[in-house]
Amino acid sequence: MFSIERLRILRELADRGTVAAVAEVLSMTPSAVSQQLKVLAKEAGVALLEPDGRRVRLTDAGQALVLRADDVLAAMDRAVAEMAGYRGSPRGQVRVASFPSGAALLLPLVLRALEGTGVEIVAGDEDLPPSEAPKLLADYDIVLTHRDERAPSLTGPRIAARVLVREPIDVVVAHDHPLAARESVRAEELAEETWVSVRGGFPVDDVLESIATITGVRPRIAQRLNDFRVIETLVASGYGVALMPRWAVAHPGLSVLPLAGVRAARVYEIVTRPQADRRPAIATVLDAFEGAARAVSAG
Known part of the structure; x- marks a missing residue:
């Protein structure tokens, strides 16, 4: 049986690339991170990491387990949101990153649409090339990015994307x-x-x-x-x-x-983890962005 916290550590390593970076974001020591990853490999019964110079990288088995970790952690987030709904508490915060001109255009409309829903956006402006946008999912639930219309969408095994406008x-x-x-x-x-x-x-x-x-x-x-x-x-x-x-x-x-x-x-594109829209708060924010995009294009 895999520990959820160890799966979270593995996913952070996949997102951030180094044990030191994982230790910093999780307020752990690098040695503690390494120890937890060793325990997770023992639980899996297969090597999850391999040396890559002075660093480590995921093996094929490690990459496969990261995909399952995404599923498990997404399910936990949905369960927390659902229980919050039964308690009658607000549906929670959603962390949103967006490029500056896109935020200036859409964010006021999105915030207006969310008034009274119990969903709060914690916004961050991130001016990165589109190819770098998926990396932001280590710190955000939703990333609003943009790309040349001839460029391929940012979809992948650990990324879900939808075109807005x-x-x-x-x-x-x-x-x-x-x-x-x-x-x-x-x-x-x-x-x-x-x-x-x-x-x-x-x-x-x-x-x-x-x-x-x-x-x-x-x-x-x-x-x-x-x-x-x-x-x-x-x-x-x-x-x-x-x-x-x-x-x-x-x-x-x-x-x-x-x-x-x-x-x-x-093209404006929204990037999330796969199945992130099954969490009610994230689905609400995605709907608000789609509504804002429709309003802008119609105007």
Whole structure:
């Protein structure tokens, strides 16, 4: 019979990668973590870890047991939530991570939808490339992330993902730019522009790479910044052009030009553990996000 706490330690190791990191988050010593993992391997009757330089990594058996640990711990969370419902107590807190511009767009609507439900969001802003988002599930119940619409979904054995909404990505220029009066712009017309862009790995940068492929010209990027408010200010001041998600544009000094001939959009995606939506509080928050996304797209 496996100990639930030892299964939790194993899952933390899968999420965080090192015994030291697991010890820190669980307020244990590294030696105590290692001892508990050894006991778990004895319970399993098979090696769960193997040396990897100075560290350890999961064996195939260890990876298989992590999947079962996800199931067991999710079931325990659901049981706790159900018993709380019988006691008439609030349905609990849900930890939500989101990228800043997505949080600015959706979180106010989500919080409004949750008023009076007994579900409380503990929000965190995490500005990471989409490929890094699943790692946040070590600390959050729900992760709102974004990806280029051509990129694959983040689903996997330990990840469940659902698409919320598609947001076009447009070109923004200052009002006195030669293209400012246009209704749209083609990639070929941007080959000689100076760009203010985001860091690599984010959806906006993926679209800029598509422009480079079409034009055959590497974009001349003057600045890489991840704060859209700063990017807007620089563009409005005449220091280049930029790609911006349509709903993130707020500066009055900008002209917004849809990009013709290129699939230019980012997809908002919600990432959780598999079956996390069977926990009532998480299901309530997911429903609120879906409602917020519908409201935004309809507006």
